[in-house]
Amino acid sequence: METFIQFVYFVTAFLFILGLKQMSHPATAKRGIVWAGYAMLAATIVTFAWPDMENYFLIILGILVGGGVAWVIAMKVAMTDMPQMVAVYNGMGGGAAGAIAAVELLRHSAGQGEMTIGLLVLALLGGLIGAVSFSGSMVAFAKLQGLVNSRAVTFPFQQPINMAVLALSLLFALLYLFGLQSTGVVLWFFLLALLFGVLMTIPIGGGDMPVVISLYNAFTGLAVGFEGFAIGNPAMIIAGTVVGAAGTLLTILMAKAMNRSLANVLFGAFGAVEQEGGEIKGSLKPMDPEDAASIMAFANKVIIVPGYGMAVAQAQQKVKELMEELEKRGVEVKFAIHPVAGRMPGHMNVLLAEAGIPYEKLYDLDEINPEFETADVALVIGANDVVNPAARREGSPLYGMPILDVDKAKQVFVLKRGRGKGFAGIENELFYADNTNMVYGDAADTLNKMVQALKNL
Amino acid sequence: MISGTWAALYIFMLAAFTGYEVISRVPVVLHTPLMSGSNFIHGIVLVGAMVVLGHAETTPELVIGFIGVLLAAANAAGGYAVTERMLEMFERKPKEG
Numbered sequence: 001m002e003t004f005i006q007f008v009y010f011v012t013a014f015l016f017i018l019g020l021k022q023m024s025h026p027a028t029a030k031r032g033i034v035w036a037g038y039a040m041l042a043a044t045i046v047t048f049a050w051p052d053m054e055n056y057f058l059i060i061l062g063i064l065v066g067g068g069v070a071w072v073i074a075m076k077v078a079m080t081d082m083p084q085m086v087a088v089y090n091g092m093g094g095g096a097a098g099a100i101a102a103v104e105l106l107r108h109s110a111g112q113g114e115m116t117i118g119l120l121v122l123a124l125l126g127g128l129i130g131a132v133s134f135s136g137s138m139v140a141f142a143k144l145q146g147l148v149n150s151r152a153v154t155f156p157f158q159q160p161i162n163m164a165v166l167a168l169s170l171l172f173a174l175l176y177l178f179g180l181q182s183t184g185v186v187l188w189f190f191l192l193a194l195l196f197g198v199l200m201t202i203p204i205g206g207g208d209m210p211v212v213i214s215l216y217n218a219f220t221g222l223a224v225g226f227e228g229f230a231i232g233n234p235a236m237i238i239a240g241t242v243v244g245a246a247g248t249l250l251t252i253l254m255a256k257a258m259n260r261s262l263a264n265v266l267f268g269a270f271g272a273v274e275q276e277g278g279e280i281k282g283s284l285k286p287m288d289p290e291d292a293a294s295i296m297a298f299a300n301k302v303i304i305v306p307g308y309g310m311a312v313a314q315a316q317q318k319v320k321e322l323m324e325e326l327e328k329r330g331v332e333v334k335f336a337i338h339p340v341a342g343r344m345p346g347h348m349n350v351l352l353a354e355a356g357i358p359y360e361k362l363y364d365l366d367e368i369n370p371e372f373e374t375a376d377v378a379l380v381i382g383a384n385d386v387v388n389p390a391a392r393r394e395g396s397p398l399y400g401m402p403i404l405d406v407d408k409a410k411q412v413f414v415l416k417r418g419r420g421k422g423f424a425g426i427e428n429e430l431f432y433a434d435n436t437n438m439v440y441g442d443a444a445d446t447l448n449k450m451v452q453a454l455k456n457l
Numbered sequence: 458m459i460s461g462t463w464a465a466l467y468i469f470m471l472a473a474f475t476g477y478e479v480i481s482r483v484p485v486v487l488h489t490p491l492m493s494g495s496n497f498i499h500g501i502v503l504v505g506a507m508v509v510l511g512h513a514e515t516t517p518e519l520v521i522g523f524i525g526v527l528l529a530a531a532n533a534a535g536g537y538a539v540t541e542r543m544l545e546m547f548e549r550k551p552k553e554g
Contacts, residue, residue: 228505
């Protein structure tokens, strides 16, 4: 039977990697997750046959309750809330890895189950990383869900205090390794790790959350991999390590897209300080949605730049209607997607896909930037920092971040709820430029007025 | 034949490279679903949590083990549902376009 279990785990690991590979192309992506899903199901079922298992009632109850609740919530939640759902489920995986470590350490300290020093180190490391991922992800979830203020929270001596908490947690791990194997030591080790996860996440502003969620995703993967080593489970080793590596790369790519190092994201407390920008010339020029619509109706080419504001207003369907109305009039419509627009890379793509906008019309930063010069209108829907020309000027806190060159379009319309700043907390000089007009109001409402105006034109 | 620690280190290295390679060819369009998909995949922690709970004896072990299974099952089920919902939209799209 054990051979059979190992065989199923082997196939599972293979299907996971294959599934991830298929998820890397739009045409096969759906198949990828389905295959990985079957693999997970098979691995779960054969695990019931693991030798000397007891507590079947609790196991089944845990799976049904945990899995059931998560499934129902995930099916109901709006597409705009997906980023925080990834955060919360990822945190739970980290918590599970931490729980495995905790039980293993408790058993070991009670004199049951032999573990070599190497396996103990891995169990402790996995437990630490898993616990940090758990509490950190929960804070990220609370920030994105709006349960707590998403701005960066800072206090004096923040980094030294954080480091001290981490060091204390590691100290308890060392105490455990060198013989002080009591329940109290295990408890303090985990409490301090959980506290560190919270402390590490609160100084990170809402705009940086995608990077942080991705980092915790990698953390959980690594924790799962380490616990896999500790309890001798090859499926966990492979899947956890693959996710750990993939997640780390994705995190670095994301930080790079914002032209910031990972260290800067984690310790920079971006957005905490209100930066004094350079002198901004010009004024904000409001415009009615109807007037903006009539200008777009006679344009040759319109580039739409979606941002978080579109997600908040759930305006993706209206964006599609606007696209269709403009196309009826022979206007060429393209979408410019900044890599970190919204709350996650690809966030905008997912929302526009939900509305049924063909993905051939969505262009990456590098592809679309040369086209702004030939565009008659750039329509910015609730995006801010990713179109801020301040990023080109040395000395600006945004300096170096690649931006969409919307200011090069002949005319720029910015749909915005109010006069607030973006997540970086920096004034956007684009809004004051001569060729920019502001269209204030809820994005869905404004777009609706534009569509109606186009229909009546 | 290598075994034990060395085999584990080789597995770790090769799996890490695999993860790196697989994701380095992913278009930006799929970054969010892929993060979600990899989030689902580390839900395999469920099998470990099951084994640990299955061997738990004392009350603290049972409680923590149960929490582990609960959280792991939520990771796996929620991760799958979220990813599938995202990817479904990609599948439907070409026909509509």
